Amino acid sequence: MVPVTDTPILHVDMDAFYASVALRERPDLVDQPVVVGGGGGRGVVLAANYVARRYGVRSALPMTRVRRMCPHVVVIEPDYATFTSVSSSVMETFREVTPVVEAMSLDEAFLDVRGSTRRLGPPARIAERLRSTIHDEQGITCSVGVAASVSVAKLASRRAKPDGVIVVPPAEVTSFLHPLDVGELYGVGEKTQALLHRFGLLTVGDVAHTPLRTLQRAVGDHLGRELQHLAWGTDRSELTPRAGPHEPERSMGADETFTRDTDDREVIVRELLRLSARVAGRMRSADVAGRTVTLKVRFADFTTITRSRTLPEATDVTVEIHRAVTRLYDALGLQRARLRLVGVRVEGLVPRATVHRQLVLGESEHGWADADRAVDRATRRFGTAAVRPASLV
DNA sequence: TCTGGGGTCCTAGGACCC
């Protein structure tokens, strides 16, 4: 007799992941408020431990505010190499339980345990087994939500935090979901929450009992339909196994906030070169090229605009990307506008092997591609700092 | 000296084609 479960989806979410990993090296700090994030200037919180959360500190808060809220907070710089390696080990633990693992980010994944209950017992027991393995091997805690669908499992893991498990059987889905605020639903952020509240829709139950057409008039066809499913827990229950959060990327980009706002064209164009080189380098290591180049500009008042241009041919060449974004920047015709941030993104990525360049007679562009590849080789041997365009030295 | 950086997806209008 094969045990059949009606709650096969597990959502496993590390508790305060970056902070928990950082604290493994600093056990002396576990009882103090600790955040991981960029400490200097304009950084924000990546993760806060539960002591810091008692002061109201949350992810994405500006560090300047955090220091006001909690003056004795300890700020730790993020160490992504360690985060990535802990994440890989945790994902490996997941795959010992089931091959059907859909990673959402470094610290979060869905598991389908339908095929594992005969060997390992009911989902709740599997959840506890995962939690104790991760705790023993990695020294960090996690929370698990167990349900029939992806979004109910995710909401359950959030409710289980920190360091707990919640199972929501099908018969209890509506009594679990309907009292929640609409803002808890996946896809409902600050704006949509406020919009729904203005329509008098405060809880998930309110959304569930609103006619689809009404909902769609408020939030659009797509989101309306989506919300109706989420409100009844009838969203997807099939997972797409994948190792990383975003496997074949559809776009690659880089942006950077200046330490101080600037209106100096030379500084801006140089920053665009640095960002173009970073993006193009990542594209080349991923063996992709892209046609649409987008410039992002954020002004001192935080308003943000984008300008994009689709090239005739896909490229992964630093100077071509840089030339495109510089033209877009100059076309803005900014005079004295102070910029807070600039960004470069390339979209429409395709495998580089599928790109066949139509070189115009007399064109010498391939020289730049050769130069980029020489830079890549030197970077691999000597490190990023060793090789860069002359104007960045 | 409020507000990072990496992404995804949706909407909407205009161009263009059949």
Next chain:
DNA sequence: TCTGGGGTCCTAGGACCC
């Protein structure tokens, strides 16, 4: 000389997620 309709591409913006 009275107005269709669908599909695709491009651009810009916005919302959201981790």
